[in-house]
Ligand SMILES: [Fe+2]
C-alpha cells in the first residue's frame with residue numbers, strides 16, 4: 663500500500679491517496695468494517711493486473727468478505743466505465759447488463775460515492791494507520807465463512 667504513491671495517470675491524486683480517500687468516505691458513511699477494508703483495497707490489482715484489476719482485488723478479498731462485498735469489488739471496474747468510456751469512444755453503459763442483479767444498485771452507489779468521488783486533491787483523508795487494524799481484523803477471519 664505505502665508503495666502506491668505514484669500518481670494515477672491523468673489524475674490529481676496518487677493511488678494511495680485515492681484508496682485512503684475512498685476508504686475514508688466509506689467509513690464516514692457508516693459502512694461496515696468489511697466494506698471499509700474492501701474499499702481501501704478496491705484498486706489493489708491496478709499495477710499487477712491493469713486489464714482486470716477489479717477481479718484481482720476481488721480475489722484477494724474473496725475468502726474474507728461476503729458475497730455482496732466481493733461482487734461490488736469484482737464488478738466496480740465495469741461500472742466505473744460509466745464515468746469515462748464515452749470520452750474514448752467506448753460504451754459507458756456496460757453496467758446495464760447487470761441491471762436486474764441484486765447488487766447492481768450497491769455497485770452503482772459504491773462507484774458514485776466512494777470510487778469516482780475520491781480523486782479530490784483537497785480532501786482530508788484519514789491516514790493508513792487508521793485502517794491497518796481493520797485490515798488485520800478482516801484478514802484474520804476464518805476464510806470462506808462469510809458468504
Ligand atoms: Fe478501480
Ligand SMILES: [Fe+2]
Nearest residue numbers: 680704705777
Ligand atoms: Fe478506484
